[in-house]
Amino acid sequence: STSLSRHAVCPRLQPPFSCPSRLMQVRWSRYSPSFLEPEVNKEFYQKPLEELTEEEREQRELKAVRPIKAAPPTLSSSVFRDPMISKFTNMMMKDGNKVLARSLMTQTLEAIKRKQLEKYHKAPENEKETIECNPYVIFHQALKNCQPIIGLSNITKGGKTYQVPVPLKDNRKRFLAMKWMITECRENKHRRTLMPEKLSQELLLAFNNEGPIIKKKHVLHKMAEANRAYAHFRWW
Amino acid sequence: LRLIHTSTAVQRKNVGASGPEKYTEAFIKKQIEEFNLGKRHLANMMGEDPETFTQEDIDRAIAYLFPSGLFDKQARPMMKHPTEIFPEQRKIQWGEDGRPFHFLFYTGKQSYYSLMHETYEKLLSAQKYQDQLIAQDLPLQKEKRNLAGSRWLTKIELEEMLLEKLSDNDYSRFIQLLQKLVALPCSDIEEKYIQKFSKEVPVQMQKVLIEPLQHDERGVAFSTGEGRRKTASATAIVYDNGTGKMTVNGKDILHYFPVLQDREQLLFPFQFLDRIGKHDTVCTVSGGGRSAQAGAIRLACAKALRSFVTEKEVEFMRQAGLLTVDPRVKERKKPGQEGARRKFTWKKR
Numbered sequence: 289s290t291s292l293s294r295h296a297v298c299p300r301l302q303p304p305f306s307c308p309s310r311l312m313q314v315r316w317s318r319y320s321p322s323f324l325e326p327e328v329n330k331e332f333y334q335k336p337l338e339e340l341t342e343e344e345r346e347q348r349e350l351k352a353v354r355p356i357k358a359a360p361p362t363l364s365s366s367v368f369r370d371p372m373i374s375k376f377t378n379m380m381m382k383d384g385n386k387v388l389a390r391s392l393m394t395q396t397l398e399a400i401k402r403k404q405l406e407k408y409h410k411a412p413e414n415e416k417e418t419i420e421c422n423p424y425v426i427f428h429q430a431l432k433n434c435q436p437i438i439g440l441s442n443i444t445k446g447g448k449t450y451q452v453p454v455p456l457k458d459n460r461k462r463f464l465a466m467k468w469m470i471t472e473c474r475e476n477k478h479r480r481t482l483m484p485e486k487l488s489q490e491l492l493l494a495f496n497n498e499g500p501i502i503k504k505k506h507v508l509h510k511m512a513e514a515n516r517a518y519a520h521f522r523w524w
Numbered sequence: 525l526r527l528i529h530t531s532t533a534v535q536r537k538n539v540g541a542s543g544p545e546k547y548t549e550a551f552i553k554k555q556i557e558e559f560n561l562g563k564r565h566l567a568n569m570m571g572e573d574p575e576t577f578t579q580e581d582i583d584r585a586i587a588y589l590f591p592s593g594l595f596d597k598q599a600r601p602m603m604k605h606p607t608e609i610f611p612e613q614r615k616i617q618w619g620e621d622g623r624p625f626h627f628l629f630y631t632g633k634q635s636y637y638s639l640m641h642e643t644y645e646k647l648l649s650a651q652k653y654q655d656q657l658i659a660q661d662l663p664l665q666k667e668k669r670n671l672a673g674s675r676w677l678t679k680i681e682l683e684e685m686l687l688e689k690l691s692d693n694d695y696s697r698f699i700q701l702l703q704k705l706v707a708l709p710c711s712d713i714e715e716k717y718i719q720k721f722s723k724e725v726p727v728q729m730q731k732v733l734i735e736p737l738q739h740d741e742r743g744v745a746f747s748t749g750e751g752r753r754k755t756a757s758a759t760a761i762v763y764d765n766g767t768g769k770m771t772v773n774g775k776d777i778l779h780y781f782p783v784l785q786d787r788e789q790l791l792f793p794f795q796f797l798d799r800i801g802k803h804d805t806v807c808t809v810s811g812g813g814r815s816a817q818a819g820a821i822r823l824a825c826a827k828a829l830r831s832f833v834t835e836k837e838v839e840f841m842r843q844a845g846l847l848t849v850d851p852r853v854k855e856r857k858k859p860g861q862e863g864a865r866r867k868f869t870w871k872k873r
Contacts, residue, residue, distance in 0.1 A: 319851065322675075365792060
């Protein structure tokens, strides 16, 4: 059933006055607002009642009564599904070509595995344990290393626009890390190198805290440190 | 001008809020008398007792006497009590000397603001009661309100209650205030007041009948399911004591679905229930694209698996989103725009 009640709060950023938030109808969905998100993880359903906290119990009761949305095609309870990798694949996708994006992703992970295995077999005995061969671990650690801690936001005061250091939410940090990675791999490469090769290279560099993306993160941090004086302009 | 009976579709615009009375009290009274008289006449015509003639009987009688083939139920002839047809109107808000009755008349939204004031007073009294309990070191009662069984009034329902137009902002403010009131531990004293603004949600959806297992000639148990997704429709027959083979339109799934994502979707219900190597499946699918066909087969398999599995697991499947029909379809293209959402390129001149 259709529903026209998905609202978004649109704050008007005019400092130094506090903005009255206005609700505008922005998006609607084919599901009615009472539908809840599906939970695919099998372990969630196998937990006995005693281990749950108050909130989880309330959630369970609510779920037993409300209708649930259908699980989208990207969601499955498979052990191989990784939400971070799905998000990254979607960001790499162009014009809805999920097949291509997914194949590039698998090729990248394969390339990382091959490079690490080469290093592993060439390394002396005592260093073999320090080399990480699992491409998923490398992917996660690399993106974690690329995440900025603090960001800058443009605030206009007295006619001038200042770059004010601002704390970032987790979602925003992850998004920025992934966005930087993808733009870096699309732009700064030789015409003939393919995306999986360049991506695997960048991910391995980021895993070791080197490379252009880590540099970009450090530059952002230094800018934020330099603009410390304007930190009090932030009102949220 | 004779006032004609309007249909409920027209009344959905909040006529009550659109200004002073269009129908006078005397008129409504006359309509009610006419309705009652007409009810008795109708009962006599149908040969039934006029005293015990209910609204359902009236509807049946009208459908019998004036058969109509119109599709829109609200366009057919109907005979309802005038209070249902003529919505409640706001009476004139000022006396003969021109002085308004309500002290908040000049705010423009008198009912809304008086409601907000009342609710806030309840909030303050609940807080005072809480302070008293704390001062006397008594335990604060916290009977949990059942979140799942009730919902707040919608904006339209609130407008009908107050007979006044509300804006989205006003409505959200009011709901926030109510939520704040409910969150207090001592909100039990205001329970009656809160119940005026909450409605019962029909708790359990229709219990779906799970078909029992059928058995074919070899004695193997099987079950069928149907699924649809975005123009694709599929039927799946899931056999017991199998090796995990899946056939779609006569071909193996490896040939029919070369993409890994589609195969993941097909195996999703089996993987969720830990029954991967235990069932054989034969599916037929038509229509839609590759992802839609995969989604349709997934739904069909999940529905077929319900017969093999306990009720608790069926509930888990429902909460994982396996048994819901995905209502998302392609949005139509609108005139004046290039696509469903994309507008034409804006040119300054």
